[in-house]
Amino acid sequence: MSDQYQARDPEGIYFLTFTIVDWVDIFTRSSYKEIIINSLKHCQSNKGLTLYAYCMMTNHIHLIASASGDVKLFEIIRDFKKFTNRAIIKEITSGNESRKKWLLNKFEFAGKYLTRIENYKVWQDGYHAIELISRDFTFQKLNYIHQNPVRAGIVSEPEHYIYSSATNYHGLRGLIEIELLDID
Secondary structure, eight states, X not given: OOGGGSOOOTTOOEEEEEEBGGGOOOTTSHHHHHHHHHHHHXXXXXXXXXXXXXXXXXXXXXXXXXXXXXXXXXXXXXXHHHHHHHHHHHHHHHSOOTTHHHHHHHHHHHHTTOTTOSSOOOBOSOOOOEEOOSHHHHHHHHHHHHHHHHHTTSOSSGXXXXXXXXXXXXXXXXXXXXXXXXXX
């Protein structure tokens, strides 16, 4: 991964993007979305992930996050991606997936020539960590995340999309508890 996108300040708050290989629309089924939601919650409870915002689209996830405690952000992300990679493949293999053969072929091919990949590669490399260094830039990224499902035509208002922290920022209960950013 390029130094340009590594989280440099261990105490910083970062805008992150995780993308599925070849932009495959995997998060169209609730079982895959549950894997992500539960994994983020686990990282919050057990690994020191502080989550300020998130949005899960069909083929990528945006987060605004930081790490607290002894575990570094890149270690949390590494473990998150490794675990969810295996869990998604397991769900594809054992679940009721109509695209099973196509998905497994796609993910197998993505990891075929990489010695660090055992069988399947679900996530693209990297996570493009961009440190949020000003109030305006933070608001811009928060707005970008929450407007994603609106721009995609999924919902008309950001807070109507349940796989996003926009609900939390509108005083509603979201799927994941987050730390609200003070952007006023």
